[in-house]
Amino acid sequence: MTETTDLPMIPAAKPIIGEEERAAVDRVLRSGMVAQGPEVAAFETEFADQLVGGRTCVAVNSGTSGLHLGLLAAGIGAGDEVIVPSFTFAATANSVALTGATPVFADISPDTFNLDPESVRAAVTDRTAAVMPVHLYGHPADMEGLGQVAAEAGVQLFEDAAQAHGATYHGEPVGSFGVFGMFSLYPTKNMTSGEGGMVSCGDEEIARGVRLLRNQGMEKQYANEVVGLNNRMTDIHAAIGRVQLTKVGAWTAQRQANAAWLDEHLEGVVTPPVRQGCTHVYHQYTVRIAGASGAERDRVVQALREEHRVGCGVYYPTPNHELVSLARYAPAHELPETARAAAEVISLPVHPSLSQGDLERIATAVSTVVGAGR
Ligand SMILES: Cc1ncc(COP(=O)(O)O)c(C=O)c1O
Numbered sequence: 589m590t591e592t593t594d595l596p597m598i599p600a601a602k603p604i605i606g607e608e609e610r611a612a613v614d615r616v617l618r619s620g621m622v623a624q625g626p627e628v629a630a631f632e633t634e635f636a637d638q639l640v641g642g643r644t645c646v647a648v649n650s651g652t653s654g655l656h657l658g659l660l661a662a663g664i665g666a667g668d669e670v671i672v673p674s675f676t677f678a679a680t681a682n683s684v685a686l687t688g689a690t691p692v693f694a695d696i697s698p699d700t701f702n703l704d705p706e707s708v709r710a711a712v713t714d715r716t717a718a719v720m721p722v723h724l725y726g727h728p729a730d731m732e733g734l735g736q737v738a739a740e741a742g743v744q745l746f747e748d749a750a751q752a753h754g755a756t757y758h759g760e761p762v763g764s765f766g767v768f769g770m771f772s773l774y775p776t777k778n779m780t781s782g783e784g785g786m787v788s789c790g791d792e793e794i795a796r797g798v799r800l801l802r803n804q805g806m807e808k809q810y811a812n813e814v815v816g817l818n819n820r821m822t823d824i825h826a827a828i829g830r831v832q833l834t835k836v837g838a839w840t841a842q843r844q845a846n847a848a849w850l851d852e853h854l855e856g857v858v859t860p861p862v863r864q865g866c867t868h869v870y871h872q873y874t875v876r877i878a879g880a881s882g883a884e885r886d887r888v889v890q891a892l893r894e895e896h897r898v899g900c901g902v903y904y905p906t907p908n909h910e911l912v913s914l915a916r917y918a919p920a921h922e923l924p925e926t927a928r929a930a931a932e933v934i935s936l937p938v939h940p941s942l943s944q945g946d947l948e949r950i951a952t953a954v955s956t957v958v959g960a961g962r
Pocket residue numbers: 650651652653676677679680722748750751772773774784785
């Protein structure tokens with residue numbers, strides 16, 4: 589019998605970069621023009637047409653830059669409050685804090701792990717300027733409920749769609765609701781450009797603002813209009829992104845098929861529900877060990893990795909408001925669903941390179957480890 593520890597590791601994520609991406613990079617390198625140029629322009633148009641219903645898109649050098657510049661272009665700055673989830677990657681709140689505004693943390697809905705409109709409503713003050721939900725793990729946030737709260741409060745709505753390329757909410761793609769939406773193109777995301785981000789813009793003024801801010805405030809060379817940064821994407825990265833764009837649809841379908849199989853075969857864990865009217869693109873397939881403490885969950889993760897060679901992750905073990913960097917923004921009250929999720933979640937492999945054998949190993953590993961009561 590094979591010892592489980594002799595088995596190859598099933599990676600938690602696996603970027604797929606093939607010959608076409610290599611050829612595209614080579615084409616750009618041979619052209620001698622590698623900085624932002626025609627590849628970036630083509631990538632922006634193709635991304636817009638394929639993923640956000642033709643909304644103007646502006647490419648930048650990371651998802652974090654995309655959030656930062658989107659916020660600045662929307663006029664967010666010192667004195668403003670932006671309501672965000674605490675249960676997300678720190679880039680969401682970091683980008684708010686870096687504008688000089690204050691991130692205000694609200695709680696999540698337990699089913700989707702996304703901002704709870706009622707918690708957002710309770711967090712609104714007369715300094716609130718915007719609400720910025722995250723479409724966490726690839727499941728759309730409640731855009732109707734959040735849109736209603738934002739409209740009642742008279743504040744802007746933004747979208748952190750870093751993890752949700754192609755997800756839809758009642759037929760409309762994420763990234764097409766907010767004043768701006770941002771997609772990350774980091775290697776472990778559903779598609780990549782190496783590093784990169786794409787800002788989908790609600791109007792031409794926001795698009796122009798992001799374009800200026802990514803290029804030292806210049807539209808015309810040396811005629812700087814605003815104080816800006818260098819957050820440009822290179823043509824090398826855009827060339828990779830353009831190839832990935834032709835593949836992301838099929839990869840997403842495979843993620844969804846893998847998730848459907850796991851939904852049916854996992855035992856002992858709470859599988860991720862999909863709300864009616866939503867499509868989930870499973871950047872992560874995240875289960876809960878119901879009632880677990882963080883330490884109990886960590887023991888499950890350790891056993892999955894070490895005894896069964898199933899790569900898995902915890903996104904995110906520490907709520908943002910408990911991080912040293914962001915603790916100064918901690919709310920005075922508890923965020924109970926955020927705390928519970930941070931203790932209970934495990935993300936299992938769902939990426940498109942999984943074989944049927946891998947899926948079966950994951951299911952066996954989960955029922956063995958969770959059944960053993962760790
Ligand atoms: C929810 C969320 N927001 C923002 C980002 C930042 O994107 P990037 O890593 O491309 O800067 C990430 C990336 O991990 C993310 O997951």
